[in-house]
Amino acid sequence: METPAHVPLRRRLGLPLLVLYGLGTTIGAGIFVLVGKIAGHAGMWAPVSFLVAALLAGFTAFSFAELVGRHPKSAGEAIYVREGFASETLGLVVGLMVAVSGIVSAATIVNGAVGYLQQFVAVPGPLAQVGMVLLLAALCAWGIGESVTAAAVFTVLEVGALVLVIWSASGSLATIPSRLDELLPPFEGMAWTGILAGAMLAFYAFLGFEDLVNVAEETRDVVRTMPAAIFLTLGVTAALYGLVALAAVLTVPPPELAASEAPLALIYQRGGGEPRMIGGIAVVAVLNGALIQMIMGSRVLFGLADQGWLPRALARVHPRTQTPLVVTGVVAAVVLALAMFFPLERLAEVTSTIVLLVFVMVNLSLVLIRRRGTPAPAGVRTWPIWIPATGAVVSLAFLLAQLLR
Numbered sequence: 001m002e003t004p005a006h007v008p009l010r011r012r013l014g015l016p017l018l019v020l021y022g023l024g025t026t027i028g029a030g031i032f033v034l035v036g037k038i039a040g041h042a043g044m045w046a047p048v049s050f051l052v053a054a055l056l057a058g059f060t061a062f063s064f065a066e067l068v069g070r071h072p073k074s075a076g077e078a079i080y081v082r083e084g085f086a087s088e089t090l091g092l093v094v095g096l097m098v099a100v101s102g103i104v105s106a107a108t109i110v111n112g113a114v115g116y117l118q119q120f121v122a123v124p125g126p127l128a129q130v131g132m133v134l135l136l137a138a139l140c141a142w143g144i145g146e147s148v149t150a151a152a153v154f155t156v157l158e159v160g161a162l163v164l165v166i167w168s169a170s171g172s173l174a175t176i177p178s179r180l181d182e183l184l185p186p187f188e189g190m191a192w193t194g195i196l197a198g199a200m201l202a203f204y205a206f207l208g209f210e211d212l213v214n215v216a217e218e219t220r221d222v223v224r225t226m227p228a229a230i231f232l233t234l235g236v237t238a239a240l241y242g243l244v245a246l247a248a249v250l251t252v253p254p255p256e257l258a259a260s261e262a263p264l265a266l267i268y269q270r271g272g273g274e275p276r277m278i279g280g281i282a283v284v285a286v287l288n289g290a291l292i293q294m295i296m297g298s299r300v301l302f303g304l305a306d307q308g309w310l311p312r313a314l315a316r317v318h319p320r321t322q323t324p325l326v327v328t329g330v331v332a333a334v335v336l337a338l339a340m341f342f343p344l345e346r347l348a349e350v351t352s353t354i355v356l357l358v359f360v361m362v363n364l365s366l367v368l369i370r371r372r373g374t375p376a377p378a379g380v381r382t383w384p385i386w387i388p389a390t391g392a393v394v395s396l397a398f399l400l401a402q403l404l405r
Contacts, residue, residue: 010322020152022233025292026208040258042198047245049198054238057206059391065227069380075303076213084365102297107338109290137332154288161281168271169247356399363392
C-alpha cells in the first residue's frame with residue numbers, strides 16, 4: 001500500500017481553470033489603483049504604457065512557457081535555475097526567494113483586505129486577519145480543484161468589475177476616432193520619457209503569470225496546456241488593461257486620475273454607477289490575490305522538499321485531499337505572523353525586487369541551457385535564443401531602475 005509520503009499531487013487543472021488562476025494572480029488589486037499612477041506619468045498616453053509593458057513582459061513569458069515544458073515540476077523556477085547554472089545551491093536560493101515573495105505578498109494582501117473590509121464592516125483588525133488566513137488556508141488544503149475553482153470564481157468577479165468600468169465609459173470610448181491625435185504619442189523624447197516611466201510601473205501589473213508553473217504537477221497534459229495558459233493569461237490581461245486605460249484617460253483628466261486613491265471607482269461613478277460596488281469587488285480581488293499567493297508558496301516549498309532540498313516532511317501529501325497539508329499549514333502560520341506583527345510596506349517593495357531578480361535568473365538559465373544544446377523533450381516548443389536574452393536584459397533594467405530610484 002502506498003504511504004502518504006508518496007501520494008502524488010492530483011492532476012485536476014485544465015486550460016480554463018489554469019487561465020482563470022493566471023488571471024487571478026495577475027489581475028490583482030494593483031490595477032484598481034495603478035491606472036491612476038500610470039496616468040500621472042504618461043498622461044493621455046497611459047494605454048501606450050500598458051502596451052509597452054505587456055510587450056516587455058512577453059519575453060519572459062516565452063521563457064517560462066519553454067522551461068515548464070522541459071521541467072514540468074513544482075518549484076519550477078528553482079529547477080530551471082539548477083539546470084541552467086548547474087548549481088543545486090543556486091536553485092535552492094531561487095526557490096526560497098520565490099516562496100518568500102509569495103508568503104510576504106500574501107501577508108501584505110491580507111492586511112490590505114482588512115483595510116477594505118473595515119470600510120464596510122466594523123471588525124477588529126486581528127480578528128479579521130485570523131479569520132481571513134484560516135479561510136484561505138482551508139481553501140488551499142481542501143483540494144487543488146476546489147481552491148483553484150474558488151479563485152476562478154473570485155477572478156470572474158474581478159474581471160466583471162473591469163468590464164463594468166469599461167462599459168460605464170462606453171460613451172467616452174465612442175469618442176476615440178475624434179480624439180485619436182490625443183492618444184497617439186509623437187516621436188519626441190519628452191513624450192516617451194513619460195510613457196516609459198508609466199510602462200515601468202505598468203510592468204508590475206503584469207507580474208503573476210509566472211506563478212502558473214508552480215502548479216505544473218497538478219495540470220493535465222502540462223506540456224501543451226501550460227504554455228497556452230501563460231500566453232492566454234498575458235494576452236487577456238493586456239487587452240483588459242488597455243481598455244481600462246483608454247476608458248480612464250477618456251473619462252477623467254489624467255491629473256485627476258493621478259490624485260485619486262480609487263481611480264476605477266471614480267471612472268465608474270462618472271459613468272453613473274455606484275462606486276461602493278467597485279470598492280466591494282476590490283475586497284474580493286485582494287483576497288483572491290492572497291489565496292493564489294498561498295497556493296503558490298505552498299507548492300514551491302513542496303517542490304523543494306520533494307527534490308530533497310528541504311525536510312521531506314514538507315513534501316507529505318494527504319491521501320484523501322492529495323494536497324500538501326503540512327506545508328500549507330506552515331505557509332498559513334507564517335502569513336498570519338507576518339500580517340499581525342510586522343510592518344510590511346518595505347517588504348512589499350522587496351517582493352517585486354525578488355520577482356525581477358528571479359526573472360533575470362530564469363531567462364539566463366534558458367540561455368545557458370540552449371547554448372549547451374540540451375535537447376527539449378518531445379512536444380516542447382522552443383523559441384529563438386534572443387528571446388530569453390532580451391527577457392534577461394529587460395528584467396535587469398527594471399531591477400536596476402527599482403534599486404536606484
